[in-house]
Amino acid sequence: MSLDLTVILLSDQDMGGSFMFKQVCREGEAYLNRYARELMNDEASFQVYYWGANPNHHDNPLHRHSFFEVCYIVDGEGMYVDDGEEHPLKRGTLFLSRPGVIHQIRSQTGLFILFVAFDLLSSKSGETCRNHFLRLREAERMILSHVEEISAVHLWKALLTEAGSRHPIKNEAMIKSMAHSLLLSFLTAFLEHGDMQMSPIPQSSSILLQRAQLFIRDNLSSPLNLNDVANDLHISGRHLARLFSRELGCTFSQFIRRERIKAATRLLTAGDHTIKEIAEMTGFGSVHYFTRVFSQETRVTPAQYRRRYMGK
The missing domain is CATH 2.60.120.10 (Jelly Rolls)
Structure with missing residues (x-):
């Protein structure tokens, strides 16, 4: 057979x-x-x-x-x-x-x-x-x-x-x-409804990295820990950290920070969310921390960013 x-x-x-x-x-x-x-x-x-x-x-x-x-x-x-x-x-x-x-x-x-x-x-x-x-x-x-x-x-x-x-x-x-x-x-x-000695093919790095990115983007409002995300992919935290460094040229934390800033800019220019709500939705927690990180990345505060966009 x-x-x-x-x-x-x-x-x-x-x-x-x-x-x-x-x-x-x-x-x-x-x-x-x-x-x-x-x-x-x-x-x-x-x-x-x-x-x-x-x-x-x-x-x-x-x-x-x-x-x-x-x-x-x-x-x-x-x-x-x-x-x-x-x-x-x-x-x-x-x-x-x-x-x-x-x-x-x-x-x-x-x-x-x-x-x-x-x-x-x-x-x-x-x-x-x-x-x-x-x-x-x-x-x-x-x-x-x-x-x-x-x-x-x-x-x-x-x-x-x-x-x-x-x-x-x-x-x-x-x-x-x-x-x-x-x-x-x-x-x-x-x-x-209402025994065949075949070596397993490891999951490719690109798939693992894509899954990690999807997980992060879908859960930005939650605390995102390297080991938690790695556990979801059934790999070690060290392996996941290497994937980000090798494939994207950044650390795991840098990627999350970047994604949170991207999400925040979208929310600032769409809808009526307050700065406090956006800080919570993007995982920054407090308005103070959100403002500090956002200003470091964009050179303007969230409120200034919103005013500039709305003034266009």
Whole structure:
């Protein structure tokens, strides 16, 4: 029997402890992050921020995203916190993290988890699909248990198997089509339901850095600690610090400060937020500290910046 067919025929229970499937997931994750990031057609176009497969996920910090993230538990037990409510996680659970909602995954023993982060490109998608994804943002059923046999789960396993195969020729178009179908299948899931010695391919530095940047930008109002962000990516704080220094030429703290200033300038020129509100929304905490840092970066105070902009 071929590798691909063997993997597809494995049950979740077999997969949870299968060295072979874990390796295939690693290969598939790397391939998808390289080739399946933009998924386009006339009706629905998607931007995928990252694909992931982690056989030993423990805790991550409370955080939120500006995009959708869907996760599937291949094996293990844990807890998912969504907007303050706790939901048990176990083998065969599919769950949705909605944009803007604070959430967290916790596990003492570790979870084998598959995940994908994405958003609909509204300007390149049809009206029907746009409406569906608007509904998905408000979905009441975010946790689906015992769903090993639904189409989304079968598609996900087949996609990872195909993308993670060692066949010398891969059909990129087919894999992208499968990935596109998987993202659409989440609508059905959440809206209508109510031993092979292969070295794993490490997640690329660019993907890790992009995920770190997304996390920071989506959580600017919260205290952002190097180790907390690194834990969310399942890497060390030292590794993350090196990524910022090597790839962006700045420290982790400098990047956060820069992003907070960018966000503050946008808020100062749009809306009616007070200086105090903007200081809190961008994570500076106090008006005094916000004013001092903003003035150092822009040579004007927040109030002066706002007046200059409004006077144009």
